[in-house]
Amino acid sequence: MNDLVRITADNDVAVITIDNPPVNALSPGVPERISAAIDQMNGDSAIKAAVVIGGGRTFVAGADIKEFGKMTSGASPRRSLLPLLLHIEDSGKPVVMAIHGNAFGGGLELAMAGHYRIASSTAQVGQPEVKLGIIPGAGGTQRLPRLVGVLKAVEMCAEGKPVSAREAATLGLIDRLIEGDLLAGAVSFAREIAGKPAPKTRERTEKLGTATENPAIFGAARDAAGKKQRGMKAPLAAIDAVEAATRLSFEEGCQAEAKLFTECLFSDQSKALIHIFFGEREVAKIPDVPKETPVLPVNRVAVVGSGTMGGGIAMVFANAGIPVLLKDVDEATLELGIGKIRKNYASSVQRGRFTQAFMDERLQLITPVLTYDDFSTVDMVVEAVFEGMELKRAVFADLDRVCRRGAILASNTSTLNIDEIAGATSRPEAVIGTHFFSPANVMRLLEIVRGKKSSKEVIATCMQLSKKLGKIGVLVGNCRGFVGNRMFGPYRREAQFLIEEGADVERVDQALVEFGNAMGPLATGDLAGLDVGWRIRKEYRHLEKTGIRQPFGEDRLCELGRYGQKTLKGWYRYDENRRASADPEVTTLLRKWSADAGIPQRQISDAEIVDRCVYALVNEGARILEEGYALRAVDIDIIYINGYGFPAYRGGPMWHADTVGLQRVYERICEFHQQHGELWAPAPLLQRLAEAGKTFAEFDKAQVMAAYGPNLQEAAPATEGSLRI
Ligand code: T1G
Numbered sequence: 001m002n003d004l005v006r007i008t009a010d011n012d013v014a015v016i017t018i019d020n021p022p023v024n025a026l027s028p029g030v031p032e033r034i035s036a037a038i039d040q041m042n043g044d045s046a047i048k049a050a051v052v053i054g055g056g057r058t059f060v061a062g063a064d065i066k067e068f069g070k071m072t073s074g075a076s077p078r079r080s081l082l083p084l085l086l087h088i089e090d091s092g093k094p095v096v097m098a099i100h101g102n103a104f105g106g107g108l109e110l111a112m113a114g115h116y117r118i119a120s121s122t123a124q125v126g127q128p129e130v131k132l133g134i135i136p137g138a139g140g141t142q143r144l145p146r147l148v149g150v151l152k153a154v155e156m157c158a159e160g161k162p163v164s165a166r167e168a169a170t171l172g173l174i175d176r177l178i179e180g181d182l183l184a185g186a187v188s189f190a191r192e193i194a195g196k197p198a199p200k201t202r203e204r205t206e207k208l209g210t211a212t213e214n215p216a217i218f219g220a221a222r223d224a225a226g227k228k229q230r231g232m233k234a235p236l237a238a239i240d241a242v243e244a245a246t247r248l249s250f251e252e253g254c255q256a257e258a259k260l261f262t263e264c265l266f267s268d269q270s271k272a273l274i275h276i277f278f279g280e281r282e283v284a285k286i287p288d289v290p291k292e293t294p295v296l297p298v299n300r301v302a303v304v305g306s307g308t309m310g311g312g313i314a315m316v317f318a319n320a321g322i323p324v325l326l327k328d329v330d331e332a333t334l335e336l337g338i339g340k341i342r343k344n345y346a347s348s349v350q351r352g353r354f355t356q357a358f359m360d361e362r363l364q365l366i367t368p369v370l371t372y373d374d375f376s377t378v379d380m381v382v383e384a385v386f387e388g389m390e391l392k393r394a395v396f397a398d399l400d401r402v403c404r405r406g407a408i409l410a411s412n413t414s415t416l417n418i419d420e421i422a423g424a425t426s427r428p429e430a431v432i433g434t435h436f437f438s439p440a441n442v443m444r445l446l447e448i449v450r451g452k453k454s455s456k457e458v459i460a461t462c463m464q465l466s467k468k469l470g471k472i473g474v475l476v477g478n479c480r481g482f483v484g485n486r487m488f489g490p491y492r493r494e495a496q497f498l499i500e501e502g503a504d505v506e507r508v509d510q511a512l513v514e515f516g517n518a519m520g521p522l523a524t525g526d527l528a529g530l531d532v533g534w535r536i537r538k539e540y541r542h543l544e545k546t547g548i549r550q551p552f553g554e555d556r557l558c559e560l561g562r563y564g565q566k567t568l569k570g571w572y573r574y575d576e577n578r579r580a581s582a583d584p585e586v587t588t589l590l591r592k593w594s595a596d597a598g599i600p601q602r603q604i605s606d607a608e609i610v611d612r613c614v615y616a617l618v619n620e621g622a623r624i625l626e627e628g629y630a631l632r633a634v635d636i637d638i639i640y641i642n643g644y645g646f647p648a649y650r651g652g653p654m655w656h657a658d659t660v661g662l663q664r665v666y667e668r669i670c671e672f673h674q675q676h677g678e679l680w681a682p683a684p685l686l687q688r689l690a691e692a693g694k695t696f697a698e699f700d701k702a703q704v705m706a707a708y709g710p711n712l713q714e715a716a717p718a719t720e721g722s723l724r725i
Contacts, residue, residue, distance in 0.1 A: 005033035006055075007040055012048040013190045014041040015183065019055030026106045027064035031084040034110075042092050048194035050091075051186040052114060053098040059123070062105025065132065068265065068274055081106055081138035082254070085113035086202075094198040098186035099123045099174070104162065109136060112143040115198035118176040118189050119165040125173065126162030130234040132277060133270030133649060137261035141241035142253040143201045147173050150209040150246060154221045157238040159228075172207075202250040214246050231516045232649050234264050268659055272651030275697075276641060279634035279652075283474045284463060286631070293460035296408065302327060302378045304395055306337025306368070309412055310384035312440030315341055318365040319441065320469050325378060327369045334368045341366065344441065372402040380408040380465075382434055387536065389416055393424035400425035408458050410434040414485055415536060418451040418478045428453035432462055435482060436471075437643045438528065445643035446471040449482050472642050477629030484639045486624060487653075490616035490679070495521035496551030497676070498609055500594045502601035505571050506582050511606040512613055516647025521613060522571040523580060524645075525554060526564030530571075534558040548679065556593055557586070615669055617653040622683035625699065632703055633696035658695040666690035 004027075006017045016037045018024045034052070041050045054060055063081065088095050088110075097103075097114035103125040111117050111125070119125070127136045127144065135141060136157060145153035148171040156163065168174040178185035209217070218239055225235040237260040244256035264270055285291075302325040303314045310326065317324045328334040345359040354362075375381065381403060383395050392411060399409050409431045411421050422431035433449025446466045450459060459475065466473025476483040495508050499522075509520020519527070534555055544550060557570060564570030565578050572580035594601065621636045630636050637652020650656045657665045666686055673680040689699060 003033070004030050005037055007037040009044075009047065010187045012046060012194070013187045014044070014047045014050040015187070016041070016050055016052045017055045018052070018060060021056055023058055023061035023102070024054045024056065024107070025061055025064040025066075026081060026110070028067065031081055035084045035087050038088055038091055038095070047093065049094045049096065049190040051096045051098050051183070051190050052110075053183055053186065054100065058101025059097075059099040059103040060107030060110055061102055062107050062129075063138075065274060065277060068132075068270075071265070081109065085109060085139055088113045089115075089200045089202060091115075091198070094190065094193050094196070096186055096190045096193070098178075098182050099125065099165070100182050102126075102162070105129050105136065105140070106138050109138040109140040109143065112140070112147060112173075112201050115200070116175045116189065116193060117173065118178055118182075118186055119168070119174045120182050121165055121177045121179055123165040124162040125165065125168050126160065127157045127238075128160040128162065130158060130160040130229070130232070130238055131273060133232070133234050133267060133273040134264040135234055135238040135241055135257070135261050137257065137265070139202070139254055139257070141238060141257045142245045142250055144173075145208055145242055145245045146201055146204040147171070147207065149207040150214055150242065151217050153245075154217060154239055154242050157242055158221055158225055158235040160235075208246045214243070218243050231647060233267060233269055237261075237264055269649040272649055272655055272659070275634065275651045275655050276637065276648055279638050280472055282632065283472065283635050283638050284467075286459065286463065286475055289456045289459050289463070291460075293456050295461040295464050296379065296406065296457055298322065298379045298408070298461065298465050300378045301325070301380045301382065302369075302375055303382050303384060304328075304399075305384035305386075306334055307384065307386075308340070309436060309438060309440055310382075311337045311341045311344075312438065312442075313382050313384055313412060313436050314366050315344065315362070315441040316436070316469050316471070318362040321365070323365045323367070325367050325369050325374055327372070329370070331370065334370065338366070338368050344439075372398060375399070375402040376404050378403065378407060380410060382410045382412055384412040384436075387413060387416065387532070388539075389420060392416060392421050396421055396424040396431070400427060406430075408432065408461060410462070412436055415481050417480075418449050419453070422451050422453060429455040430458060432458050433478070433482070434462060435484075437484075443643060444470070444472050445484075445639060446473045447482050447484055447639065447643070448473050448475045449478055450475055451478055472638060474635050474639050475631065476635070476639075477624075477627075479624070479627065479629045483621075483624055483630050483636060484643050486629075487617050487620045487636070487640070488644065490620045491613050492521045492525060493551050493679070494612040494616045495609075496553045497549070498604055498612060499553060499590055500551065500597070500599050501604060502594075503604040503609060504582075505586060505590075507604075507606070508609050508613075511609040514606070515610050515614070516650055518645030526570035526572055526574075526580070529564050529566055530554045530558050531563040549677065552593060552597065553590060556589070560589075562586075611668055612672065614653060614656065615665055615672070618657040618665060619669055619680070619683050619686060621654055622686040622689075622696075625696075626683060626685040632700040634700055654696040658697055662686065662690040662695060663693070 004020050006019060008015045020027055020030055041047050094115045097111040097117045099111060099117060099119040100123050103111045105128060108125050108127060127140050129136050141157055152171055165174055165177055169177050176189055221239045229235045241257040241260050245253045248256060300323050301317050303310050304327050306326050306328040314324045314326045328337055348354045349356055349359050381399050385391055385395055396409060411433050412435060413433060414435055418433045422428035425431060431451055432454045435447035435449060437443035437445050448462045463473045479486060481489060498508050499505060505522055509522050512520045561567060562569040565574050568574040571586060573583040574580055624630045625633060633654035636654050640646035640652050641648045646652055666682060669680055669682045673682060
């Protein structure tokens with residue numbers, strides 16, 4: 001165990017180094033040792049000033065989030081931090097904070113307690129606590145407005161987005177930017193200010209605005225939070241805390257912050273968001289593909305198919321600086337594809353997301369081609385052609401012929417069998433699924449589908465590549481619809497059944513939007529195109545079990561040419577700006593179709609709508625876990641939050657079920673089983689966990705233990721459920 005904090009001297013300047021890898025979190029013992037180092041520095045007459053710096057790749061990434069789960073209502077990370085920050089601020093000798101990498105959360109709060117802050121020009125600072133369902137708890141909401149002003153402080157605390165060191169310098173948060181050697185720059189800066197009065201952030205008030213101008217700022221921030229972070233409590237609490245800084249003394253403001261912080265910390269929303277924080281890191285760990293597995297180079301790629309998905313995927317690689325060959329069958333189709341890419345970039349430039357220069361550079365990286373001539377030069381190909389097995393096998397047979405040995409052959413199929421596609425090549429070990437979500441250049445999720453023969457190198461490469469592409473890669477097994485779409489089927493099935501039984505289209509969508517989803521299941525269908533599912537259902541009609549109820553709404557709408565937004569008619573009617581409105585014609589049609597099918601109409605509550613749709617997800621998720629097509633329940637949660645707009649503050653469908661209580665979920669599903677038949681047969685894993693009073697989170701722990709053994713070292717064969725990944 002290293003010292004966590006070291007103190008050395010550079011002549012008359014003390015250097016206090018925080019060294020708690022990997023991100024210098026303020027774990028138990030760290031604040032205490034910093035405090036001791038400050039005392040030591042003040043007690044040493046040869047020392048005139050101190051520099052606090054982070055060891056390794058970053059300053060301090062905040063309080064130790066791993067500790068939160070262990071806390072009971074009395075305890076909190078701020079207990080050890082607040083006294084330390086006052087201690088630093090009241091230090092007899094100036095303390096200079098030297099920031100590189102990230103100063104996040106408690107890390108920025110620590111920096112703001114220093115008398116000066118200098119930073120590498122590449123550093124970032126921020127208060128991302130709201131992303132964990134909490135607010136800054138160690139005076140951040142009180143000191144930040146004193147340094148950057150009320151407007152910026154509200155934005156940083158309520159939205160949680162980091163700001164660059166350059167911007168922070170213009171705001172007055174950073175006193176000097178350093179190019180090159182940060183420590184040397186910090187020591188010479190400390191020498192410059194030694195002996196001069198050391199400004200205490202908490203005593204500054206000049207940037208706290210006025211009683212006239214501030215209310216408008218807070219009002220606008222609350223409106224924005226209500227829209228952009230709908231349903232989340234922490235952003236509103238953060239705004240309240242910054243407002244307290246403008247009305248109360250520093251001490252009183254800290255008490256107001258403490259109350260709000262504690263309420264957030266012990267909320268379900270925070271537990272869910274912390275589950276997601278660690279889940280996004282956990283999904284990268286594959287039991288039988290250790291992190292030492294060699295990865296293959298991916299410096300040049302090709303995409304086959306320049307449609308909506310192909311074009312978006314080409315942009316993803318170009319945005320990561322990887323040159324892309326974009327192939328299609330004829331000039332006209334290719335021009336259409338490139339035209340869409342240009343339009344997408346242009347609208348991002350217009351919205352200020354990219355600069356024109358960035359757009360031009362990226363477009364340079366995308367080369368439209370009509371032949372496979374240069375395919376021997378690429379390290380990876382992503383096929384994104386029409387969703388038909390025959391066509392995909394033909395493309396893979398071509399790729400097998402033209403691509404160099406060692407190249408990765410990936411398919412963007414969203415439902416088809418990866419092994420069947422791989423069977424069209426002589427190298428199934430090089431074939432894998434890389435299922436992007438539409439729009440591919442926006443959606444963070446990447447479902448990586450492991451085929452029976454996909455090699456560990458190919459898997460490891462795609463998992464690592466997903467991070468480089470700004471995606472969250474989740475490894476899933478090769479079953480129909482993989483994980484996301486396989487669960488989405490029952491979810492949308494229930495939505496359609498509810499309408500057949502009397503619920504209104506808008507009501508079903510609204511109930512799930514109020515539950516927190518970005519969009520309702522029916523509007524989502526209209527967005528994706530109802531004909532996509534219709535064509536697949538027609539292709540698989542022969543696999544449907546007889547005697548099992550199937551929803552008829554979307555098939556009937558498609559037979560009338562109502563494909564959704566693309567035909568300006570689907571479940572809803574759309575104007576030329578794609579704004580949706582209820583369509584009474586659909587209600588009339590549905591009532592007639594239900595009457596013809598002899599389905600009795602009844603009043604349906606929002607609670608039933610939500611339970612039937614969300615528990616359909618959970619039940620299918622439990623089947624997938626049991627069958628081993630997902631590694632952990634948290635993988636399913638990450639898939640649903642990053643690919644299907646499930647509310648992050650509910651932690652994903654599986655975590656939500658744990659929060660409600662699996663016993664209750666199971667009982668509700670048994671009710672539905674009674675009422676609606678075999679489609680609702682409870683998943684055996686869910687039944688077992690519910691009867692044992694266990695949770696999916698405990699199931700995951702057992703999986704991890706089974707895979708990594710008690711000391712999380714070596715991989716071992718899984719016990720619960722046969723992993724098919
Ligand atoms: N506490 C504990 N572990 C942490 C951690 C933290 N704050 N930050 C990262 N880790 C772990 C992470 O789980 C992973 O572990 C490893 O470090 C590398 O992380 C009082 C109460 C800094 C941008 O929200 O955003 O301060 O998987 O893979 O991509 O007001 O980590 O290897 O076992 O993410 O380079 C506020 C959270 C806390 C920042 C680096 N701070 N961290 O990203 O590495 S609340 C945050 C990040 C707080 C105060 C309040 C990122 C990063 P493992 P990584 P990365």
